[in-house]
Amino acid sequence: MTVHSPTAQHRSVPLRANAPRLAGQWARRAPLLPALVFLIAVTQLPFVATLVISVLRWNALDPTNTGFAGLRNYLAVVTDANLRSSMLNTAVLTVAVVLASLVLGLLLALLLDRRFLGRGVVRTMLIAPFLVVPVAAALLWKHVLYNPEYGLLNGVLTEVWRWFGSDHPPQPDWISGMPKLAVEAALVWQWTPFMMLILLAGLQSRPIEAVEAARIDGANAWQVFRYLTLPHLRRYLELGGLLGSIYIVQNFDAVFTITSGGLGTANLPYTIYQTFYQAHDYGQASAAGVVVVVVSIVIATFALRLVSSLLRNEAS
Amino acid sequence: MTALLESSPPVTPAVPRRRRNGRRTLDFIAVHSVALALGLMFTLPLVFVFLTAVMSDQQALSSELWPREWHFENFVAVFQKAPMFTYLTNSLVYSVLATAGMLLSSIPAAYALARFRWRGGNLAFMLVIAAMMLPPQVTAVPLYSMWASGHLTGTLWPLIVPYFVGDAFSIFLLRQFFLTIPEDYLDAARMDGCSEFQVLYRVLLPMTKPGIAAAALFTFLYTWNDYFGPLLYVGERQESWTLSVALASFRGMHRTTQWNLTMAATTLVLVPVVVLFLFAQKSFVRGLTFTGIKG
Numbered sequence: 228m229t230v231h232s233p234t235a236q237h238r239s240v241p242l243r244a245n246a247p248r249l250a251g252q253w254a255r256r257a258p259l260l261p262a263l264v265f266l267i268a269v270t271q272l273p274f275v276a277t278l279v280i281s282v283l284r285w286n287a288l289d290p291t292n293t294g295f296a297g298l299r300n301y302l303a304v305v306t307d308a309n310l311r312s313s314m315l316n317t318a319v320l321t322v323a324v325v326l327a328s329l330v331l332g333l334l335l336a337l338l339l340d341r342r343f344l345g346r347g348v349v350r351t352m353l354i355a356p357f358l359v360v361p362v363a364a365a366l367l368w369k370h371v372l373y374n375p376e377y378g379l380l381n382g383v384l385t386e387v388w389r390w391f392g393s394d395h396p397p398q399p400d401w402i403s404g405m406p407k408l409a410v411e412a413a414l415v416w417q418w419t420p421f422m423m424l425i426l427l428a429g430l431q432s433r434p435i436e437a438v439e440a441a442r443i444d445g446a447n448a449w450q451v452f453r454y455l456t457l458p459h460l461r462r463y464l465e466l467g468g469l470l471g472s473i474y475i476v477q478n479f480d481a482v483f484t485i486t487s488g489g490l491g492t493a494n495l496p497y498t499i500y501q502t503f504y505q506a507h508d509y510g511q512a513s514a515a516g517v518v519v520v521v522v523s524i525v526i527a528t529f530a531l532r533l534v535s536s537l538l539r540n541e542a543s
Numbered sequence: 544m545t546a547l548l549e550s551s552p553p554v555t556p557a558v559p560r561r562r563r564n565g566r567r568t569l570d571f572i573a574v575h576s577v578a579l580a581l582g583l584m585f586t587l588p589l590v591f592v593f594l595t596a597v598m599s600d601q602q603a604l605s606s607e608l609w610p611r612e613w614h615f616e617n618f619v620a621v622f623q624k625a626p627m628f629t630y631l632t633n634s635l636v637y638s639v640l641a642t643a644g645m646l647l648s649s650i651p652a653a654y655a656l657a658r659f660r661w662r663g664g665n666l667a668f669m670l671v672i673a674a675m676m677l678p679p680q681v682t683a684v685p686l687y688s689m690w691a692s693g694h695l696t697g698t699l700w701p702l703i704v705p706y707f708v709g710d711a712f713s714i715f716l717l718r719q720f721f722l723t724i725p726e727d728y729l730d731a732a733r734m735d736g737c738s739e740f741q742v743l744y745r746v747l748l749p750m751t752k753p754g755i756a757a758a759a760l761f762t763f764l765y766t767w768n769d770y771f772g773p774l775l776y777v778g779e780r781q782e783s784w785t786l787s788v789a790l791a792s793f794r795g796m797h798r799t800t801q802w803n804l805t806m807a808a809t810t811l812v813l814v815p816v817v818v819l820f821l822f823a824q825k826s827f828v829r830g831l832t833f834t835g836i837k838g
Contacts, residue, residue, distance in 0.1 A: 266652045266709035267667055270674035276685030335581060343574050351821075352582035355589055358816050362770045362787045363809045370802060371591055379591050416585070477678030479771045484791060496680040496771070504775070509684050516681035 274520075281513035286506075300514035310498055310515060317476060317494040317519070319407075324414045325471045329464060331415065332422025337452075339423070340430040357420035365484035368413035373401040373485075406490035410481050418475070422467045429463030430456070476519070495519045589813075596807040617807040624804060627811070629782060630789040637699050637773070637785055638766040644706035645713050645762045646755070652709050653717035654743050658729070668718075674711035679771055687775060697780035702772050706762070713758045720754025721747060753825075760823050767816060786812045 281300055304310045339350055356364065372379045381398045388396030402409045433456060441451050479496040486492040493501075495515060503512035596617055598610040621627055656668055690701040724747055732746045748755065770787045777783035784792075790805075790812055820827060 266648070266714070267670050267674075269705075269708045270677075270711055271670060273682035273685050274677060277682050280684055338574065338578055338581070341574055343571070343578060345575075345578070349578045349582040352586045354820070354824075355586050355817075358813070358820050359589070360768045360787055360790070360812050360816065362768075362791050363812055366791065366805070366809065367588055367592055370805070371595065372588060379588065416588075420585070473676050477680060479680065483770075496678060499680045499683070500771075500775075503684055503687070509688070513684045516678075516684065519678055519681055 277513045277516050280509055281517050283510045283513075285509040300510045301518070303511055304514045304518055309493070310495075310518075312491065313493045313495050313498040314518065316407075316492060317496075320411060320414070320478070320482075320494055321472055321475045323411050324418060324475050325468055327411070327415045328418040328422045328471065329426075329467055331419045332467065333426050333460075333464075335419065335423040336426035336430055339427055353423060354420045356417050357424075359417065361417065361480040362484060364417050365413060365481045368409070368416070368481075369402065369485045373409060375400045402486060403490060406486050406492045410485050410492050413485060414475065414478065414481050418471055422471065425463050425467045425470075426460060429460045433459050592806050592809055592813075595802055596804075596810050598803045600803060602803075614803065617803050618811065621804055621807045621811065625789065625808070627786075627789070627808070630784050630786045633699060633777075633783055634767060634785040634787070637702050637769075638763050640703045641706040641766045642759050642762045644703060644708075645710045646759060648707050648709040649713040649717055649758070650748070650755075651743065653714045653721055654739075654747065656714065657718045657721035658726075671711050671714050675715055677711075683775060690776065696776050697783060699777065699783055701776045702766070702769070706766075710762060712765075713762055716758050716761065717751075717754055720751045720757075724750050756823065757827065760819070760827055763819070764816065 282297060283295060284299070335353055339346060339353070359367065370378070375381055375398055378401070380401060381396075384396045384398065388394075437455055438451055441455055446454070477496050478494065479500065482492055482494050482497045483500075495518065499512050499515045499519065502508050502515060506512075594610055597613045597615055599612060599614055602611055656664070656671065686701070687696065690696050695701055728746055728750070729742050732742045737745065768787065769785070770791065773783075773785040773788045774791075777785070778788060790808055
């Protein structure tokens with residue numbers, strides 16, 4: 228957003244000062260660096276280990292038959308119909324949930340940006356879903372809302388039909404009828420408040436003078452939104468999309484709880500868990516893990532743009 | 544004219560007064576009803592959780608929405624039916640120790656990333672971001688094998704220890720906060736003979752308290768909510784279950800369909816998070832927006 232003058236100042240210190248001063252600086256910094264080096268080693272090494280295991284033939288149920296497998300695990304991941312569908316599911320789930328919650332979040336943020344009575348209360352109410360422990364949220368949707376016999380959705384349908392004098396309300400079985408939508412709806416409910424919070428902060432940092440100037444020049448509400456608010460919100464939308472994608476790609480709780488990966492809803496994290504924990508095929512689970520990383524990189528390419536703009540700001 | 548411009552809602556003088564008032568009333572009603580409807584839509588499931596929690600066993604299995612009798616003793620029954628105190632203790636041990644570990648390990652690393660200029664500094668930052676985006680399932684195989692060979696699966700250690708090494712998201716967040724403090728303050732402290740550690744703990748930390756609070760809050764929430772980690776490492780040993788694992792197994796464990804008790808347990812898990820959030824709402828939101836907007 229803005230270039231930080233202190234950072235800029237800090238950066239303008241010449242890199243190569245005279246040698247004794249440099250040595251002195253390093254002596255001062257030395258105690259802090261191991262923390263960083265250690266951290267990078269520890270956070271990256273497991274992934275390197277995953278890469279190594281992914282080319283091994285290693286099934287915990289058959290410990291004697293281990294060895295180098297080349298790309299066979301990857302071949303299995305790519306050719307296995309289940310794994311392929313779980314890859315597709317991961318991509319669809321992430322994109323659908325991120326987009327839907329961004330749009331809903333934007334609408335809610337625009338609403339909360341207005342002044343009205345009880346705004347604080349409404350904001351707290353809207354944030355509530357984000358505070359629910361994800362497993363509890365998944366359980367809540369599965370049993371409290373979707374249950375065909377005593378769920379809230381069918382309960383409401385019964386009430387509404389009763390108002391119109393009908394005793395035969397439709398009682399759909401939500402989860403088996405529309406399993407993917409069921410998982411997505413639960414996740415959108417949880418992630419919309421998160422997007423709303425980010426976008427609301429964006430709206431409130433909008434320079435009000437520009438908006439007023441545009442209004443005086445005769446811009447209508449839509450034009451103000453389209454040409455002032457939306458460009459201003461771009462970075463906030465990107466941030467919400469980035470953070471949302473990071474967490475929804477790795478979503479496990481909702482899929483595991485609502486459908487147990489059945490009915491064609493299994494995503495990659497769930498499949499990895501299955502391959503690892505039930506089938507004990509460590510090699511193939513690792514290969515699937517590497518594929519998850521590739522998929523997330525593809526989904527979050529725009530994230531790199533954000534990061535590079537962060538770095539650019541510092542360099543200037 | 545200038546006086547008009549200063550008042551916050553921009554006024555178009557061309558619109559007749561009465562029409563304007565009429566439009567405003569309409570606007571008022573529209574905004575409030577939409578806000579109320581949305582607020583209800585998002586909270587209704589939670590209200591229903593609470594209502595089911597206080598229903599009788601039979602009524603919880605009906606499609607009725609309002610409890611006929613209020614059974615507040617269900618909350619006590621949850622503790623009698625399941626070792627909730629054990630689960631609560633496990634959850635607290637995990638979240639509190641992980642948060643403490645994160646603060647110990649991530650603050651120095653974030654400081655080094657924010658303030659030192661060294662060859663490979665940008666690469667180190669990119670690696671931290673990469674680590675942040677790495678789903679936990681990806682590295683589960685090597686890490687699980689490692690902990691299993693040390694016979695530590697089934698305990699909370701595999702969950703807690705990584706935070707004492709450093710948490711990528713917290714490092715990223717803290718770095719963003721540390722960058723906002725002018726270097727002059729730190730230089731002044733160095734002139735006065737402070738070591739880098741003293742600069743960090745005496746000068747920088749007191750100035751970035753909101754950032755520290757946000758990072759601690761995020762770590763606490765993430766670990767409190769964590770389901771995959773506990774399921775993987777302690778899923779097969781019930782004494783080590785956290786609340787999230789216990790909650791998911793609440794029904795299967797007792798072979799009953801006591802929704803009221805399941806919902807009462809859910810309510811009990813939700814309350815600490817809601818209370819924590821209400822107290823720390825501000826630093827939570829600040830932390831969220833700080834991660835990417837300031838640089």
